[in-house]
Amino acid sequence: MGHTVPAGMKMDRKETEVYLRLDRARLPQHIAIIMDGNGRWARRRHMPRVAGHRAGVAAVRSTVETAARIGIPALTLYAFSEENWKKRPKTEVDFLMRLLCRYLREELKTLNDNNIRLNYIGRQRELPPSVQCEMEEASCATSKNTGMLLTLALNYSARSEIVDAFRALAEAAARNGGLDHMTVDEQAISEHLYTRGLPDPDLVIRTSGEMRLSNFLLWQLAYSEIYVTQTLWPDFRGVQLLEGIEEYQKRDRRYGGLGPDGHGSDRHAADGHSHDGHASERQPARLNTGPHA
Numbered sequence: 001m002g003h004t005v006p007a008g009m010k011m012d013r014k015e016t017e018v019y020l021r022l023d024r025a026r027l028p029q030h031i032a033i034i035m036d037g038n039g040r041w042a043r044r045r046h047m048p049r050v051a052g053h054r055a056g057v058a059a060v061r062s063t064v065e066t067a068a069r070i071g072i073p074a075l076t077l078y079a080f081s082e083e084n085w086k087k088r089p090k091t092e093v094d095f096l097m098r099l100l101c102r103y104l105r106e107e108l109k110t111l112n113d114n115n116i117r118l119n120y121i122g123r124q125r126e127l128p129p130s131v132q133c134e135m136e137e138a139s140c141a142t143s144k145n146t147g148m149l150l151t152l153a154l155n156y157s158a159r160s161e162i163v164d165a166f167r168a169l170a171e172a173a174a175r176n177g178g179l180d181h182m183t184v185d186e187q188a189i190s191e192h193l194y195t196r197g198l199p200d201p202d203l204v205i206r207t208s209g210e211m212r213l214s215n216f217l218l219w220q221l222a223y224s225e226i227y228v229t230q231t232l233w234p235d236f237r238g239v240q241l242l243e244g245i246e247e248y249q250k251r252d253r254r255y256g257g258l259g260p261d262g263h264g265s266d267r268h269a270a271d272g273h274s275h276d277g278h279a280s281e282r283q284p285a286r287l288n289t290g291p292h293a
């Protein structure tokens with residue numbers, strides 16, 4: 001592709017090989033990652049589950065730095081779901097809270113050095129006040145950065161997000177002349193989601209081999225390419241991110257239309273699972289750099 005490794009970026013031989021195979025003009029504008037497999041990583045080593053979470057921080061660091069340095073405009077990480085809070089033992093939840101606060105304090109310099117702006121999605125107000133304070137401080141400290149937007153999904157549920165969007169729409173209608181004056185279309189709904197201003201993810205990556213979306217960005221992932229790797233999250237690094245992007249660049253994205261030859265791709269035809277024929281004519285959006293909740 002005739003490009004070189006970004007300045008200041010240390011890459012080993014494998015990373016360099018994958019990076020040089022990428023088409024720099026077709027990088028995903030937004031990558032979303034379901035980080036999974038921390039518990040299994042720990043179990044395989046006869047360690048407590050929380051050791052997997054602790055090891056997962058190194059994976060977060062490497063992935064975030066690589067994404068920023070190669071010029072990905074937006075990265076969203078599914079850190080903790082609403083269900084995680086409700087269904088996991090309090091000791092594990094407390095550990096995750098402490099880990100998050102530590103991450104926010106210790107990674108600030110790296111985030112700023114890489115010009116990364118930090119943002120959150122999820123029901124933030126249900127988190128402990130001390131955690132909310134740390135989150136607020138970290139996002140303020142990066143708010144002037146102009147590079148990659150890093151969004152952490154914390155206490156996040158896509159269904160709750162859609163519920164909150166409908167509530168916000170109804171409240172806005174009540175303030176503006178009632179339901180008769182309310183427009184309900186895709187744009188109105190998108191603008192009331194936590195992700196307003198962000199383009200929908202082009203690529204969603206899930207680690208540890210599970211084939212589920214687990215209540216993550218259900219609206220926004222409608223046309224995303226899905227890449228599932230067997231790698232457990234604590235073993236994930238920049239090179240695995242680059243491999244995911246390489247796989248993404250091999251995909252034929254049609255948004256419900258036809259390929260350049262006037263047909264669907266053989267890959268879809270062969271498995272009889274081309275379900276996007278009825279889709280509306282959606283086009284990939286670009287990152288709107290304005291602030292969003």
Ligand code: FPP
Binds near residue numbers: 037041060081
């Ligand atoms: C899923 O693995 C992972 C989580 C619920 C927590 C994710 C947390 C981190 C990656 C570390 C901290 C993150 C930040 C942003 C500081 P699991 O426990 O469900 O794994 P299992 O399916 O193997 O049990």
